[in-house]
């Protein structure tokens with residue numbers, strides 16, 4: 001597979017060089033971020049004002065007996081949350097901690113093989129899993145707080 005035109009450095013090289021620099025595979029988040037709290041069955045993951053367009057925040061959500069690694073993004077003023085798992089191979093999208101966007105902030109990218117996704121739908125538009133979707137998590141903004149919820153079928 002060739003390099004992704006949205007990312008002018010080979011995604012593989014970028015990804016693995018970051019892993020080696022970090023010393024931990026994929027940089028998985030194992031602890032809850034400071035400030036996250038449960039509310040009304042959801043998890044407050046951020047203050048909306050702290051996440052401008054093109055930024056993201058990772059979180060862990062417990063749904064029934066499942067532990068979900070997810071991330072929330074602000075894309076053009078709206079918030080979207082997804083399970084942090086590529087459609088191609090079951091690995092986190094971010095090889096460097098909490099980096100999900102392409103440089104132009106128009107797409108999400110999996111740094112393992114460079115699959116790109118629409119930020120507002122999770123649809124893979126380029127790469128080995130084209131046509132597949134990231135797993136969506138319900139998200140809401142209440143009183144300035146970004147809250148994510150378990151998928152109804154996992155609650």
Ligand code: FES
Pocket residue numbers: 086087088089090091110111112113114115127128129
């Ligand atoms: S693992 Fe994400 S594109 Fe291959």
